[in-house]
Amino acid sequence: MITLTTDFGLADEYVGLMKGVILTICPSVRIVDLTHGIRPQDVRQAALLIASAHQYFPDHTIHVVVVDPGVGSARRIILLEAFDQFFLVPDNGVASLLFKKAAKAYDVTESSLFLHPTSNTFHGRDIFAPVAAHLSNGLPPDKTGMKIPLTSLVRLPLARTWEKDNLLHGTVMDIDHFGNIITNIRQKTATRFCSGNFQKLSVSLGPHTIIGIMPSYDSLAPGTLLALFNSRNFLEIAVNRQNAAEKLKVTLNDRVHLSI
């Protein structure tokens, strides 16, 4: 199985062409679109997404991530073997959260696997797609290029949380299709901060403060602001049956803090 994660959107034919190339080489492979809605060039968003999403796919899945503002430049394309899966990605930090358990990495340079001519502007079609398809056909990873040390790969500093003055500080990391406000505060970090005493936990976002953590969106009346831990195990701020981000005029990277 191959998954595709890109910032290509679906208005152009770019994703369809990648599938054409893949299926020409490996007609029987299953292709799943993880999403093509990564914000343009937002390597961080893609890094967070793939680190969480890959666990819902079977062993040997080949995850292709093309969020690649450096396409055509000197940046490497790498193949990571980790979690019994493969990750074919640009070496720009998109794999930053996959390194710890990564067993092996390869510098994908075996140009006989690429489409020719190979453009400088669409490696998704000309390199990522054919290489993924050949891997899917059983090509051993070490035939894609030289093995390289994990320490040589680009790592991106992802947004961190920090404690200061008895507050736990974080940021708005994502806003989803429903307008739910996803912070970068992990459930385990928040749990440790309040010693599991969620009724006393205050979540502050601009002028808004929410006390307590609810189990689900529907725990309070429609239109009510609430906080919960979401399906990725991050703290999320939502309004039952409404668009919280619009209602609270929140944007990406806004500050959030917790207090007890």
Place this chain on the structure above:
Amino acid sequence: MITLTTDFGLADEYVGLMKGVILTICPSVRIVDLTHGIRPQDVRQAALLIASAHQYFPDHTIHVVVVDPGVGSARRIILLEAFDQFFLVPDNGVASLLFKKAAKAYDVTESSLFLHPTSNTFHGRDIFAPVAAHLSNGLPPDKTGMKIPLTSLVRLPLARTWEKDNLLHGTVMDIDHFGNIITNIRQKTATRFCSGNFQKLSVSLGPHTIIGIMPSYDSLAPGTLLALFNSRNFLEIAVNRQNAAEKLKVTLNDRVHLSI
């Protein structure tokens, strides 16, 4: 075959994760996206869509509908057997138009089929996807939970048409991607109202009145307002090669009426 209908949109990875879960359990199943563009939490829109769309899929298709504002609350998840197909849906009225011919319903509570841990915020991934995949693998429906009486299921009052003062009244039920204005007036209701005399039928929408029913969008010159019966057999108001909803400034639930 499994179809997916949700209000998740495609910008997030939610749909991709459901597919990962399904294909991990049942690698050979075909998955068709019916749409992920249901308006957030609009159970009525999903109910109308699935009632019409299911007929274009083969017997034994499993239709999964996740438009589920009550996710994580006490609302049930139900499996309906109807029309020789399966419908796996929240018990919130989304199946309101499928009951008449529904043979059997089950309360899906067999948690050994779910992903664990099971979140309170994403039953699409943790319950709907794995249950659909197990059904697709041949699990008998009665292994998903207890059979329950159809009369116990939530039914939603869907927008009705009514006659008063020699007028047939309806509402704008949907506006599609082209800006075509889809009313809730069925072709057979309109036909009965005008005794099949379509040339004399007047369709009124705000200050606009259209006389007669055309066979196709292209029946009048580009830019011309017209009425026709659409591919779902509902009365639709369109402007040839233009966006009728924008041009007429029409929004959902606006009133429409017919006169002779």
Place this chain on the structure above:
Amino acid sequence: MITLTTDFGLADEYVGLMKGVILTICPSVRIVDLTHGIRPQDVRQAALLIASAHQYFPDHTIHVVVVDPGVGSARRIILLEAFDQFFLVPDNGVASLLFKKAAKAYDVTESSLFLHPTSNTFHGRDIFAPVAAHLSNGLPPDKTGMKIPLTSLVRLPLARTWEKDNLLHGTVMDIDHFGNIITNIRQKTATRFCSGNFQKLSVSLGPHTIIGIMPSYDSLAPGTLLALFNSRNFLEIAVNRQNAAEKLKVTLNDRVHLSI
């Protein structure tokens, strides 16, 4: 394999229904969405896209293009055999760039292949989908209707470039999801115009002038305006890591010219 290219968008169930019809008739076929984001009724955009995209798909692929403002009117539906592939399209010019090498064309009128009743508003579901599925099942092309001369097919004048006063004039043909500005000037036309002397080539768009052609988006610093030849081999104007069309306030059909 079947590819689908439409202007249906993904908010409605239209694409999903086409897939249901196809898979009911031919359960084993692979379906690839090329794009459903063609601008409504923009036959030119679809013509340019399919002429370039088809080459990334294997022999015998059936390309279905439903950009069809004349649906339900007297316009024909045609099946073209060309490039060892099939093109099932409305006869409205969408195949204008496929004729030169087209071996054969058929007027698709064999109504026993259609869904019944056949609507006047959704031939994608009622005609294109079932005919493509039957072809995929091995139906010989000449069973879809009478062979017709290629000279009888509608050809659309596509936007041309022209030389005047030592300038090469073209237009903005497309703006992609990233805001990259795609002109209708082919790489080979530009190369001939400047005799391959790209360092001296000036690209002008409104008040903006760019000197030289870069190999990739990342060739200059982020935020910098540049010109390159894109993956379709057309001249493209981009801003590294930004949305060029928004930044330059460019819209479709704006004029571009080259000088030396």
